[in-house]
Amino acid sequence: MKKLNFPCKQLILSFVFLCTFFGSVLSFATEDEATRQNLVKILQSHFPDIKLEEIVATPIKEIYQVTHGPKVLYISTEGRFLFLGDIIDTQDKLKNITELARRQARIKALQQLKPEQSINFIPKTVKHTVTVFTDLDCGYCQKFHSNIKALNDKGIAVKYLAFPRGEPGSENYQKAISVWCAKNPNEALTAAKLQKEVQKTTCDKNPVDGEHELGILMGITGTPTLILENGVMIPGYLPPEKLEEVLARLNEI
Structure with a gap:
């Protein structure tokens, strides 16, 4: 019988090793x-x-x-x-490690929302986008919205999601439904933030229940709560200059 030369032996041993290696990987994967x-x-x-x-x-x-x-x-x-x-x-x-996973989960959850579910204030040139869970009667939510033009001027787009502090069926909760179901939600939200009366209305596909539930799943307990583009969650109010500063170092947080 002819003996195998060295290259042939090396080839066979390599083949055996690869079969064993990938077989074990497949076993672990299965x-x-x-x-x-x-x-x-x-x-x-x-x-x-x-x-x-x-x-x-x-x-x-x-x-x-x-x-x-x-x-x-x-x-x-x-x-x-x-x-x-x-x-x-x-x-x-x-x-x-858990917080990093939460950030990705928040991003994915927000991506699954339809554009019309949020009330959006978008500048001509968008540098950053912030999602804000908001209540209409909350003082700091009203203060945040009073800066909406300043935020837009800085290239910061704001997407509002409803997180009424009142229970379903309460006046506060119904007000959120009226705003999100209004013919012009942006105008209705601004009026509500200025404590002006909003016409009571409802709609078949009002998103308030779903957004409120999403906020609870995210662990939100107060408003405003900001979700940044990288999934970082910031509870509480930030003035425009401070928010701009935070967004400028987004990759560091």
């Missing part, structure tokens, strides 16, 4: 997918109405990250333990 499918089944058995966006492995062994709309939570591999909290990497400048 195992990981099976785990995710099992976790989906477990979560849906307890929360049949939940909309699962993503289930991915975390840097912590046997812990998976679950994204539900803009909300991030964690579950053990076997699906027994479900918990909330932040994962912080002490070996990477105390990087908050």
Whole structure:
């Protein structure tokens, strides 16, 4: 029998190595997918109405990250333990892994909204866009809107989403519906912010309920709350100059 020369041996060994390597990768991928499918089944058995966006492995062994709309939570591999909290990497400048995931989840949730669901004040030249969860009677929300021209002059577009502080059925909540359902929502919102009377109205597809629910899922507890383009959430009022300063260093935060 003719002996194999060195290049042939090397080729065969390389082929065996590649088969073994990719076989193990495929095995891990299949195992990981099976785990995710099992976790989906477990979560849906307890929360049949939940909309699962993503289930991915975390840097912590046997812990998976679950994204539900803009909300991030964690579950053990076997699906027994479900918990909330932040994962912080002490070996990477105390990087908050959970907050980074929340930012991406917020961006994705906002991208799923239709343009007509928000009340938009857009400058001719847009440098930055800020989404603002707002209440019509909140003092600092009114103060923020009093600066809308100054914000637009700085190239900052503002997209308002409704987050009425009153419960559904309250006068405050109905006012939000009237504004979002008005023939000219921009004028109605400005009038409401100036504490002027707004004609009571409603519409079949008023977005207030959905936007209010989205805000709750994001963990919003007060207004105004700003969501920046990179998903960073800022609770509270910022004057135009300060907001412009924050947006200028968007890549640093």
